[in-house]
Amino acid sequence: MLSLKQLAFKAAELSPNIPNEAVNFIREISSPSALTDIIASNLDITIEEKMELLEELDVKRRMQRVTWLLTRQIETLEISQRIQSEVKDEMDRGQREYILRKQLEAIQKELGEISGEFNEIEELKNKIEAAGMPEDVRKVAEKELNRLQRIPQMSAEYTVVRTYLDWLIEMPWSKETEDNLDLEHAAKILDEDHYDLDKVKKRILEYLAVKKLKKDMKGPILCLIGPPGVGKTSLGKSIARALGREFVRVSLG
Known part of the structure; x- marks a missing residue:
């Protein structure tokens, strides 16, 4: 009976719907049957569950049933309270962030860091x-x-x-240039900019020829390998000039 009273007191702390009079009555009551009835009358349970309690004449079994129902209600109240606490904390944090941001804007405006015309x-x-x-x-x-x-x-x-x-x-996300895929024009520029390197220039022209035939095909990426000073960067510039593209150099070293 003592454990049932303790559960009832815990439920009363969690729920504002249990009146103080009922709590005081539970504290003073000594009859197991009366204790079970007063707790059952304050439980948030269905009509069917209330009917089951009324039909149960054995006091011990009725106490066991009320204990189970009361434990279930306490768990529900604890979950509800935890959710409300989390929601309140989130709202408080958002409100605090909003207030701090407004205060920061006011301070920056006072210092001349923000003007009415420019943000x-x-x-x-x-x-x-x-x-x-x-x-x-x-x-x-x-x-x-x-x-x-x-x-x-x-x-x-x-x-x-x-x-x-x-x-x-x-970054030029939406800017595109139209490639100039004239092979004679490309060969002329490669010959103007580079003496010899016939094998390399031939491979570049083959690549451009395939691109001209199948413009929507994603072909392999050309990779120029060699020690410094052999013409890798200048070849890249020549390819860009031949295609009519802007040349961009990004150093990764």
Whole structure:
């Protein structure tokens, strides 16, 4: 009977629907049958479950049934309370972040870092939208932009994130050039820019010939191998000039 009372007190702490009068009555009661009845009357159970309790005349079995129902209700209340606590914490965290961001904007505006006509974050947001990025790249850019809003402008991390965003924005995502696949024109440029290297130039022309015949085919990537100074970079420049493309050099070393 003592354990049943303790369960009832725990349920009363978790539920605002159990009146104080019932708790006080449970504390003073000494009859197992009366204790079972008063707890059952305050349980959040179905009509069928209440009927089962009323039909059960054996006090011990009725106490066992009430104990099980009360334990179930306590578990439900604990889960509900935990969910409410998590939701409240999430809302408090979001509200706190919003307030801090507004305070940061006010401080930056006071220091002259933000003006009414110019907002760096808004400008970056507009540039990201206009850059024509693929969907997965745009999501990364937006994530970094949100991160940038939370970083003080004077920190080193702000500069790193801002530089990364500028690099993403400046990439020519939606810009394309039309290839010039005139083989005679390409051969003339290769001969003008390079003496000898006949085998290499022949392979480049073969590659361009295949590309001309099947423009939508994704062929193999040409790889120029050799020690420094043998003409790898200049060959790349010649290929770009022959195709009418811009030449971009990226050093990986």
